Amino acid sequence: MLLGFVRALRAAGVEASTERLHAFLRAVAALRPGVRADVFWAGRATLCGGHDDLERYERVFAAYFGSAGERAPRPARAAAPSRLRLVARKAPVVAGMPGDGEPQGPPAAVLAGSAEVLRHRDVATLDAAERAQLRCLLAAFALEGQARRSARRRPARRGEVDPRRTVRELLRRGGEPARLRRHARVERPRRVVLLVDVSGSMAPYADALLRFAHAAVRAGRTEAFTIGTRLTRVTRELSHRDPDVAMAAVAAAVPDWRGGTRLGELVREFLNRWGQRGMARGAIVVLLSDGWERGDPELLGRQMRRLHALAHQVIWANPRKARPGYAPLAAGMAAALPSVDAFVEGHSLAALERLAAVVRGADAGAERVTGAGRAAGPDPVRGAERA
Template sequence: MAGPDPEPARTLRADAVLLGFARALRAAGADTGSERVHAFLRAVDALRPGVRADVYWAGRLTLCGDRDDLERYDRVFAAYFGTGEATTRPARTLVPPRLRLTLREAPAGPRPDGPRGERQGPPTATLASSVEVLRHRDVAQLDPAERAQVRRLLAALALRGQPRRTARRRPARRGTVDPHRTVRELLRRGGEPALLRRHARAERPRRVVLLVDVSGSMAPYADALLRFAHAAARGQRTEVFTIGTRLTRVTRELSHRDPDLAMAAVAEAVPDWRGGTRLGELLREFLDRWGQRGMARGAVVVLLSDGWERGDPELLAAQMRRLHRLAHRVVWSNPRKARPGYAPLAAGMAAALPSVDAFVEGHSLAALENLAAVVRGADVGAVTERASPGAAGAGPAGVGSREGVRRA
């Protein structure tokens, strides 16, 4: 009796890999909406899913919306399929590295060979990329080779703050009438009738402030989180601080284009690696020196920490309330949140949660991609809260998304 046809399962696995690539490209800042992803899958299906050139050009022609996406696409393609090449290849490179393929042996029996002994049609192949599985692995449990691959993917990420409308206006097809441009157009035409010129409020991303915990309890995640911060620091409105026993501003050190050079500079600048945690005192120092003066006003502030606090939890709660009043949105990313049975019972975490707008995971590449989407303003209602409803200090059920009144 013949077994089930493996072709549908093989196709589903290939589609999962391609969808994972589209998600990675979206996390890198490309506008890969559902229509573009659907066109990408149809293009690959019409070509040969197992041939690297067909996958590359199908994605480049369907997933790239403007010139800026070309270099980003090449960088993510090289990182996602594990080529090991530098992530700064020119966008004009015609032949990207090969995809790894797993060829399936044909079942026993007569082979449908043609006159020359060749199989009819394209070979049955599946994309053997392990990245889709790697995206969901805890970074603390990776071996050196897997860490290197995750680092390449982290280097391709992008982090932009939630857009906000500014007082400035820009020319637009729709909007209010721009009297100055309309009058100038009439004068240019000598008083003849002309189309009304319109303008609309311009948008710019909000400032993003990252506070990365480098204490001893966060040591397994510190490298990945700092590399995530390095990718975020490519934006012009991003500030990065490390917190442990001291508060250190490392925005300048992370400005190096090369991630390894940036990590080396941060290692020299930060004096409190693998130490204790004084979240309340350091958050107060940040607010007194930078936040109150404007850095946190209207910004998206992200704390990447497990919430272990050696100081007074009441001080942390008071400073979190102060931060919540200043910032547009406060996001807390906790790598421990993904563990089965996790509950925010640590004194620091329980004290901070009432002032947190979004409480998300931070243990894997997929979790950091989700964090980037939350920072851009995505809805986090689908994020599952793993804390038990009766946990002390957990606040109302569903604390994974505390969407309150938006602050300007």
């Protein structure tokens, strides 16, 4: 349960390293694992590395363990248990911060066990209550592209000698010898572009994928579009802080909900209007679609080759990929696959977490595709060749 909580933190953008994880487990063991407040403060003290992590930590903790007032009653005592067993049930909600007036019982893992199961559930099979819980977990997501070295430089202790700052220091000292000033290139995350399919075949997944896009837009340099029968840029609508307000704005802006799919024409429109002018150059482009195409598959294949030549990386997330016996036999998917760098699943929260890891370059084992859509292992030369 605690490991699943740390995985959710990592998906939200908290740099919870292995060392921090071990410190968290040691802190929980040293305190009282049966008290919600102890679990909260142990994680806050060990898993957060900066001020920006605090808000994300509190949001993930509330989504994973339930609201602040939820707690579980004390279980019946067992004679010399060999390992700690956490049992939790819902209790009346009491306002207050974590730990206010809590009994000395097991941690208030009201939603923790179900949240861990929910991570691997297909979004299309969830009921209303599970979808509400999923929305809380998606709100804590963070999507960041792979780091790239920019042309700008900053002062650093190591790196190349900065001649201007070194000469200025010599002049300030009247020509006396001074320490060499150095600088290094600034690393910035690459732009991420999300193309979310909102056609009829993607209706069970559209809400979850758009909430994933909302968290990505709020987190950093991410552009979002919806594709169906039309191409609609929804970055501005998704920039609202409240996810529900953002979803309402997207619903009003997108005219082609649950319609057909014209992937080839819309990818061409994206490239002509935005991608060729710079949005896709050196960016990580993610298509979230099942690959059903009503138009000409050859057109989609040509446009995907154009996109592949412009972008740093092209990732395709297909919710149907997780189904038993799935094969990319749909005409659109088969035509696009040779121009895709990574082909991943997109049906569950765990699949979206892995997609986020692939986008930021942390998942080197992502399925690659080469040739006519055959699966291949990671390509170590790919990143070096692409500028």
